[in-house]
Amino acid sequence: MFEIKGHDLYVEQIKAVDLAAQYGTPLYVLSESSLRSNLSDIKANFMDKYEQVQAAYASKALLTSAVVRIVEQEGFHLDVVSGGELYTARHASFPMAKIIFHGNNKSDEELQMALDYGVGRIVVDNVGELHRLAAMAEKAGKTAKILFRITPGIKAGTHHYIATGQKDSKFGIALDESIIFPAIEFAIQSKAIDFLGFHFHIGSQLFTNDTHIAATKVAVSLIKAVKDRYQYEIRELNTGGGYGIKYVEGDTPKPAAYFTDAIMESLESLCKSEGLLRPTVFIEPGRSIVGEAGITLYKAGAIKTIPNIRTYVAVDGGMTDNIRPALYQAKYEAIVANRADAPSDETVTLCGKCCESGDILIEHIPMQHIEAGDIIAVFSTGAYTYAMASHYNKHPNPAVVLVSGDQSYEIVKRETYEDLVSKDVIPAHLKA
Incomplete structure (x- = not known):
C-alpha cells in the first residue's frame, strides 16, 4: 500500500507530502x-x-x-x-x-x-x-x-x-x-x-x-x-x-x-x-498485523556535515515518537518522500530534536539528497511508536492519520502545548 509514483511516495492513493502538508509533521500514517x-x-x-x-x-x-x-x-x-x-x-x-x-x-x-x-x-x-x-x-x-x-x-x-x-x-x-x-x-x-x-x-x-x-x-x-x-x-x-x-x-x-x-x-x-x-x-x-501498515513522516531541518565522519540530518521528531532505536537499537529504512525516485547516493544519520545524544533514528543510511523542508518517510512504524510515545522535552505527541483509498482521517488529534500543561496544578502558595 506504499509505492512510488513519479517523484513521490504514495500511501494508498494519497501523496505522503500532501498528508504532511494537511496534518503537519511528525505524523503517524496508517494504511x-x-x-x-x-x-x-x-x-x-x-x-x-x-x-x-x-x-x-x-x-x-x-x-x-x-x-x-x-x-x-x-x-x-x-x-x-x-x-x-x-x-x-x-x-x-x-x-x-x-x-x-x-x-x-x-x-x-x-x-x-x-x-x-x-x-x-x-x-x-x-x-x-x-x-x-x-x-x-x-x-x-x-x-x-x-x-x-x-x-x-x-x-x-x-x-x-x-x-x-x-x-x-x-x-x-x-x-x-x-x-x-x-x-x-x-x-x-x-x-x-x-x-x-x-x-x-x-x-x-x-x-x-x-x-x-x-x-x-x-x-x-x-x-x-x-x-x-x-x-x-x-x-x-x-x-x-x-x-x-x-x-x-x-x-x-x-x-x-x-x-x-x-x-x-x-x-x-x-x-x-x-x-x-x-x-x-x-x-x-x-x-505483524500493524507494523508494516504504518509509516512516520518527518520534516527535515538542520543538516550538519562533519567531514570524514558523518552528515547529521535532524528531523522534527525523534525518540519521543519512536523510542525503539534508543531503547533496543531497532533498525529502520527511510526515503525522501518528495524525491522518492532519486538515487540513494548520500549517506546520512537521521537524528531527532531531543536533548539526548542517543536520539538517533537511523545511523549511516543511504538516502536521496536531502534539503531542509523535505519530507522523510520512515517505514514499518505502525507498531510500538505511537504506543510508546512520550512527552520528553515537552514535545506534543503527533497526530495519527488513517488512509483509506483516496481519503484520509485523523484518528488521533495532534497534541498542543495547551494539552501539555492541561493537568498541571500550581499550589496556592506558589501563585503570584
Whole structure:
C-alpha cells in the first residue's frame, strides 16, 4: 500500500507530502487497506482453516478507538494489558466477552474493572494475582474465566528486552512443581474461578517457528500432567504472537501461517499421541498485523556535515515518537518522500530534536539528497511508536492519520502545548 509514483511516495492513493502538508509533521500514517489485508490473511490461513481456533489482536502494538473498530469488524478478539487499554476498548464499544486481559502486575482496580466489564478471559500472571482475583470474584458473586501464563523455559532468538519465554522472566508462572500445581489445584477447586487453560508468549520479532514448537511441547506436557493428576481437561491454549516483520533489508519475515501451521500440526500430533482432547487454540499477533501498515513522516531541518565522519540530518521528531532505536537499537529504512525516485547516493544519520545524544533514528543510511523542508518517510512504524510515545522535552505527541483509498482521517488529534500543561496544578502558595 506504499509505492512510488513519479517523484513521490504514495500511501494508498494519497501523496505522503500532501498528508504532511494537511496534518503537519511528525505524523503517524496508517494504511487501512494494509491493516485489513493482514487481518484477512490470518482469518483465511488460520481462523477459517482450522476448527476450534481464535485470533486476538495484541493491542499494545497500536491502540486507538478506530483500530479497535477495525479489529472488531474483522472478527478478532482483543488482547489488552492495562486498565487504560481495557477502557479504550470499552469506549470503542468492543465486545467485552472477546477481551483477553494480560498484565504481570494488575492492580485491584484493574481486576475489578475486568470483573465489572465482564471480560472474556483474564490471563493470571502469578500466584498472588490468582488468590486476589478469586477473593474479588467471590465477593462480587462472579466467576472469572482464567488462563495461567506460564514461562516454558524457552529462549528466543531476539533482543533480550523483548524475549519473554525464558525461565528467568518477569512474566508468567515458573513450571516448578511446588508453584504451578498448587495454583492449578486451587483454580480447579475454586467456585469463583473457571480455569480454562494456559498461555505462553516466547518473545517478539521472531523469524523461526522452532521456539513456538518447543513451547507447544512443554504446554502439552503440562496439559497431560493436569489430566493425570486431577482428571481435568484443559480447554484452551493461547500460544501468543511474536511473528517478525521486515524493518530493514536482510530481515526474513514469514507469513503467519508459517507459525500457526507448525503450532497446529505439533499440537494435534502431541494431543493424539497423549490421548488428550485438542484444546481451542488462540494466537495473539500485534506487530505483524500493524507494523508494516504504518509509516512516520518527518520534516527535515538542520543538516550538519562533519567531514570524514558523518552528515547529521535532524528531523522534527525523534525518540519521543519512536523510542525503539534508543531503547533496543531497532533498525529502520527511510526515503525522501518528495524525491522518492532519486538515487540513494548520500549517506546520512537521521537524528531527532531531543536533548539526548542517543536520539538517533537511523545511523549511516543511504538516502536521496536531502534539503531542509523535505519530507522523510520512515517505514514499518505502525507498531510500538505511537504506543510508546512520550512527552520528553515537552514535545506534543503527533497526530495519527488513517488512509483509506483516496481519503484520509485523523484518528488521533495532534497534541498542543495547551494539552501539555492541561493537568498541571500550581499550589496556592506558589501563585503570584
